[in-house]
Amino acid sequence: MARTQGSRADVTGPLIRDQARRLFARQGYAAVSMRQIASAVGVQAGALYAYTPDKQALLLDLLESHMRNLLAAWTDIPGDPLARLEHFVRFHIDTSLDHPDAVFLSYMELRNLTPQNFARIADLRSRYEAALETILRDGMAAGVMRIDDPRLATMALIAMLTGVTNWYREGGRLDRRRIGDIYWGLVRGAVGAD
């Protein structure tokens, strides 16, 4: 991948983020060196510092932009809490399968953030969790869901749905639509909506 000299600011910036995301997800933040990222991009290590002040800022940028994209992409729908829950389940699975590396990073590399940066990401994540918890509480109030503890159910369901990234492989036995169907069946039962 080594390149000779030349400026390509428009492509290098996104490429650094893409390769860093991919490598961090596969090997872990601490195990990836700036040289490795630079090599994957096709530049020398020193060039990375024209785009990020340091490695930590690069990780924070990846996590924060993912969480902001997630929150921006999510839109609740009006009406039946069960339909809203199905919408959330399919949204979460589709997002997780579209951006498996970003999703994986966002709950695996929190421990490598500084305390301040951790607080920023934890805040964004709690907003996303609140979206699901609201649906569950509305479903209980409407009498269409039976849930012992909506806070715990929120954590449990998100863990279950996010887990799809642990085993899903492109071109595997099940396509996305089918996976969404199966998970929705599990979730619908879990909230007592059968």
Added chain:
Amino acid sequence: MARTQGSRADVTGPLIRDQARRLFARQGYAAVSMRQIASAVGVQAGALYAYTPDKQALLLDLLESHMRNLLAAWTDIPGDPLARLEHFVRFHIDTSLDHPDAVFLSYMELRNLTPQNFARIADLRSRYEAALETILRDGMAAGVMRIDDPRLATMALIAMLTGVTNWYREGGRLDRRRIGDIYWGLVRGAVGAD
């Protein structure tokens, strides 16, 4: 923690494993140095190599012994598949809360194993997953569970149950018995047993 000279082989060995497990779980394998582990134990870095040939072997030992303990501790019970499933749910949650660091490591640090070592752990894990899948299939055959895809349900349920380590804090709002009750309610619904 620094100590003066002296041999304490009986305590140092277990202590190295305890501290390595704790540090690996909190910061990640790659982010923890042998010097850090030694410092937490109260010995110099060189002394660690009397107990492990290298850092990788230390990680493998932690993961493998955890998986073997898990498999040794698990015993299915005869009878009703629903009772067996409840037994599995409570076993898995209790184990996860008793050994949160080991559980976390066992599904977070697989990527830092060499391919050979990875295969060893993956084999042990698949045996554990098979225990749950068998119960689900028996429940379907007996007509007491409704499950679209038992293989996928196995992965989904284990992800959900293991997720308890992400939020549980000792002395928190809910005690273990109550957490087991709540998760069992979610699982029972998810497998269509209500």
Added chain:
DNA sequence: GTCTATAATCGGATAGAC
């Protein structure tokens, strides 16, 4: 914006004394 070169530190692992 990118390169080359380098500073300063830290990493895993080993040797030999006690």
Added chain:
DNA sequence: GTCTATCCGATTATAGAC
């Protein structure tokens, strides 16, 4: 079994040329 000392390669980040 543990310590001290050390080898040697890798790491993050910076400086200055182009």
